[in-house]
Amino acid sequence: MAEIYDTLVIGAGQAGLAAGYYLQQHQRRFLLLESHARVGDSWRQRWEGLRLFSPQRYNALPGLPAPGEDWYLPTRLELADYLENYAAHFSLPVTLSCTCERAHKKEDGSWRLETSRGDYHARKLVVATGAYRTPSLPEALAVAFPDSVAQYHSSAIKRVEDLVEEQSDVLLVGAGASGQQLARLVLALGARTTLAGPAVSNLPRHFLGKDIYWWLYNSGMMTARTYRWPGKMLVAEGKGEVTVGEPPVPAGVQRITAKIEAYRDGRLHFASKQTAPLQWPAADRKGVIIWCTGYHNQYPWLPEEMLAADGRPRHSAGRSTVYPEVTFLGLPNQRHTNSSLVGGVGQDAGELLGG
Numbered sequence: 001m002a003e004i005y006d007t008l009v010i011g012a013g014q015a016g017l018a019a020g021y022y023l024q025q026h027q028r029r030f031l032l033l034e035s036h037a038r039v040g041d042s043w044r045q046r047w048e049g050l051r052l053f054s055p056q057r058y059n060a061l062p063g064l065p066a067p068g069e070d071w072y073l074p075t076r077l078e079l080a081d082y083l084e085n086y087a088a089h090f091s092l093p094v095t096l097s098c099t100c101e102r103a104h105k106k107e108d109g110s111w112r113l114e115t116s117r118g119d120y121h122a123r124k125l126v127v128a129t130g131a132y133r134t135p136s137l138p139e140a141l142a143v144a145f146p147d148s149v150a151q152y153h154s155s156a157i158k159r160v161e162d163l164v165e166e167q168s169d170v171l172l173v174g175a176g177a178s179g180q181q182l183a184r185l186v187l188a189l190g191a192r193t194t195l196a197g198p199a200v201s202n203l204p205r206h207f208l209g210k211d212i213y214w215w216l217y218n219s220g221m222m223t224a225r226t227y228r229w230p231g232k233m234l235v236a237e238g239k240g241e242v243t244v245g246e247p248p249v250p251a252g253v254q255r256i257t258a259k260i261e262a263y264r265d266g267r268l269h270f271a272s273k274q275t276a277p278l279q280w281p282a283a284d285r286k287g288v289i290i291w292c293t294g295y296h297n298q299y300p301w302l303p304e305e306m307l308a309a310d311g312r313p314r315h316s317a318g319r320s321t322v323y324p325e326v327t328f329l330g331l332p333n334q335r336h337t338n339s340s341l342v343g344g345v346g347q348d349a350g351e352l353l354g355g
């Protein structure tokens, strides 16, 4: 007879671990299923040189402070190690190298998960598979470039040195935090560097002597509930991207604030008539594009009825509106403005699973 868990958590990133913490507190019979070989690997796989924009004071999961000084900005590896230590510290049961391939709702109301390591059964599910995993690309634009141009999404970059040479002509599309940070790394290699995409508001790292996160948290902006006023308004207003404390883009980077509309005859064409078409790549250089165009979520393994036409889960503040025994964690703005951040997902997990 197959073992039936009270809850199966799919994904053991920060969201899954926060779920595990509360399930353990409430003595549930649960298991976390994780595709990667190590807890923290989704951070380890991000590019070399990446530092978090959120300081350690706000990078803690429930029950275990993040190490080091409050205002220190950790590297991706330090955050990955914190997550791995967290799982060990609380002895959370994680089955690694286990990918959930299909979720089946059974006639008795419980769930069967088909995974790369066999079937698992549970009464409830927590979906914690990450909001920033599936690359978003402007496909129609991407296919217009010739094969001689190498193209990567920012999520595929491990070390810029492996893809870019001094003789490269690098076009970074999308000027949010990823685009700006990667542009600096590319320029440092001596490559010709162009960063294209509308300007993004950048909050100063410090304001009146305090880290901006101090202000964001103490004003309630980072923790506002997104399903009622004023959180609803903050989400609506904050639709555009905002970066925090990014140093100015170095003068050596060619910065184009117009949106690229098309690529024809070896030239980039822009949405703004004020920006003249630009020949790219330069004749003597090898073109490399890094798409810093964000992410969307896909859940090909969930039953179709749980998803809206655009593929997003049907949920209300993290609870599936189709099968209420299924909880989502880590989605942007799902309960609070910081729901998808390491310092925010714990609160959501407590509210959804702590009762």
Ligand SMILES: Cc1cc2nc3c(=O)[nH]c(=O)nc-3n(C[C@H](O)[C@H](O)[C@H](O)COP(=O)(O)OP(=O)(O)OC[C@H]3O[C@@H](n4cnc5c(N)ncnc54)[C@H](O)[C@@H]3O)c2cc1C
Pocket (backbone or CB within 6 Å): 010, 011, 012, 013, 014, 015, 016, 033, 034, 035, 036, 040, 041, 042, 043, 046, 051, 052, 053, 054, 098, 099, 100, 101, 128, 129, 130, 131, 132, 133, 178, 301, 329, 330, 331, 340, 341, 342, 343
């Ligand atoms: C470049 C970048 C920089 C960021 N910087 C910050 C920052 O400074 N501060 C901050 O707070 N946040 C930051 N974030 C946002 C967020 O904190 C991270 O994206 C974080 O990794 C989200 O954690 P998560 O647990 O929700 O998802 P993930 O870390 O993506 O974890 C999800 C886990 O689910 C597993 N999984 C997925 N599908 C399956 C499946 N079918 N079966 C089994 N396992 C599965 C994955 O292997 C993965 O380990 C950043 C995001 C990006 C992309």
